[in-house]
Amino acid sequence: MKTIHRQGRRKASLEFVPRVRVAGRLLSLALAASFTFLVSGCMVGPDYHRPQVAVPTQWKELPGWTQAEPEAAEGPKGEWWTGFQDPLLDELEPLVAISNQTVRQSYANYQQALAEVRVARASLFPTLGVTGSATRERASPTVQSNRALIVNSGTLEASVSWELDFWGKVRRQIEEQSATAQASEATLANAQLSEQIALANAVIDLRVTDADIDLLTQTVASYQAALRVVSNQDSAGTIPPSDLITARTQLENAQASLIALGVARAQYEHAIAVLVGRNPEDMTIPHSARLPVLPAIPAGVPSTLLQRRPDIATAERQMASANASIGVAVAAYYPDISLSALDGFTQAPLSGLLHISNYVWSLGASATQTIFDGGARSAEVAAARASYDAAVANYRGTVLTAFQNVENDLSGLRILAQQSERLDAAVRDSTRGAEIALNEYEAGTVDYTTVSTAQATQLSTQQSALNVQQQRLLDAAALIGDLGGGWTGGLHDPRHPDRAVENSASSQAAAASAETAVAPNATAPANSTPSP
Structure with missing residues (x-):
């Protein structure tokens, strides 16, 4: 009996080997054929092409501005805030990218988008699984036997399933998620730039407030001196009590x-603290009335604006994502094809589970096609196309708004420069007029109403000049932001992490023939251009 048992085992073993080889070859051939088809297969849905937008060849508001260096014509670069020559900006601006909570939130959103790309890519590969089970079962007694039958059984199986991407649905999903991740990356860059501009604005407002405090402090001292003169004459009885x-x-x-300026100063200081990720109580900024320098700002040509603004890059990548979603919707018209394989052991009773005679395997393919869905698929395609059209309109609107912002900044800086010249002359005249009025009052040739009017005019003119300086600095910061700051326009492709996709509209920029940079009218020193 022992000899017969050994021969049976040897025979079963010999039968087992060809079966395993046949199953393995069938699975290998199926996988190889499927992979070959996927590599050379088509992708349903439209391929992405960036829509054309009208790009002006030059800025409308450039007349009246001086020509800057030609090499600076591409726009602001690098640490643009150094052009303001303010040590507080130089110290705090780098902290925005590290500690600002809005930037950190955008960074987390970007990481989430990258993870979604990996989720989509995982659908290209087979899913492997292992299943093991053990069961102990008691059966009811039979007529032949009054004893209950207890049976132990078990299985140990490995399974493979793979949904083939014949029609490119998964690849379109990867394309969609990759474009979404790039849009999130551009949104991160835009958030950082926006917060940096907000910090520059807060520092400018703080410096102007300190300058206004100094101005009012000097004015109070001047009014106190005038009050002493009036008090002396009132004591002598030579003037009316009024x-x-x-x-x-x-x-x-x-x-x-x-006193009221103290409220504004405290609020600006608190805003600066929050922008760099600190508690307001942890930051105290010393008083300084030294205003930032008005920087030289290379505006470049309008065509390069499409390369430099991260919000335009966001809109463009959202448009690419919406285009890919059309392909995902169209793929629903085609059947879902999948392969499956199973390999393992099953046995009842449980003893001898891994015996060769208990070996089982299966290999199969399935196709699923929806015949009728009440128009759901056509509605999904229509919705995807409408979403793409909306993304195109948003992209073109973002481009138009970008041009509008830059033109507004340029016109504001040009007009404010002219206004500043007139106000500088008005400050000189009003200061001289207040001095003359006080001297004439002391000589008894005019009443005090003339003096108070002249002094009020002097203070109002000085504050107007300071406000214009403030607005010029704010417009300069806004222009830098509207030109894209120091952003280079490069976006990483999540499908190829070692590459960077240049998100530019260079094909649309061929009409631009001249590179022009602008700088404010001789108000900023030549060395105030931001370093590359």
Whole structure:
């Protein structure tokens, strides 16, 4: 009996080997054929082509501006904030990319988008699984036997399933998620730039407030000196009492305005702290009335704006994602084809589970095709096409808004430069007029109303000039932001991490023939151009 048993095992073993080889060859051939088809197969849905947009050849608001260096004509580069020559900006701007919470949120969103790309890519590969089970079962007694039958059984199987991407649905999903990830990357760049511009604005506002505090402090001292003159003449009985009341009221109003500036200064200081990711209580900025320098700003040509603004890159990548989603929707018209294979052991009773005679395998293919869905697939395709059309409109609108922003900034800087020249002359004249009025009052040739009017005109003119300086600096920061700051326009392709896709509209920019950069009218030193 032992000899017969050994021969049976040897025979079963010999039969087992060809079966395994046949199953393995069938599975290998199926996988190889499927992979070959996928590599050379088509992808349903439209391929992406960036829509054309109208690009002006030059800026409308450039007349009246001076020509900057030709090599700076491509726009701001690198650490653009150094052009303001403010040590506080130089210290805090790099912290925005590290500590600002809005930037950190956008970074987390970008990482999530990259993970979604990996999820989509995983659908290209087979799914492997292992199943093991053990069961102990008690059966009811039979007529022949009063004893209950207890049976132990078990299985140990490995399975493979693979949904073949014959029609390119998965590849379109990867394309869609990759474009979404690139849009998220551009959104991250835009968030960082926006927060950096917000920090520059807050620092400018803080510096102007400090300058206004110094101006009002000097004004209060001047009004106090004038009040002493009026008080002396009132004691001598040479003036009406109303002059003393007017001088005192004027001083008190100036003191109240000086106190009110403390509120604005505290708020700007708190805003700066939050922008660099700190608690307001942890930051105290010393008083400094030194205003930032108005930087030289290379505006470049309009065609390069499409390469430099991250919000345009976001809109363009969203458009590419919407285009790929059309292919995903169209793929629903085609059957889903999948392969499956199983290999393992099953046995009842459980003893001897891994015996060769208990070996089982299966190999199969399936195709599923929807015949009728009540128009759901056509509606999905229509929705995807409408989403793409909306993305195209959003892209073109973003481009138009970008051109509008730059033109607004250029016109504002040009007009404010002219206004600043007039106000500088007005400040000189009003200061001289206030001095003359006070001297004439002391000589008794005019009443104090003339003096108070001249002094009020002087203060108003000085504050107007300071406000124009503030607006010029804010417009300069806005222009830098609207030109894309120091962003280079390169986006990483999640499908090929070692490459970077240049998200530019160079094919649309061929009409631009001249590269022009602008700088404010001789108000900034030549060395104030931001370093590359």
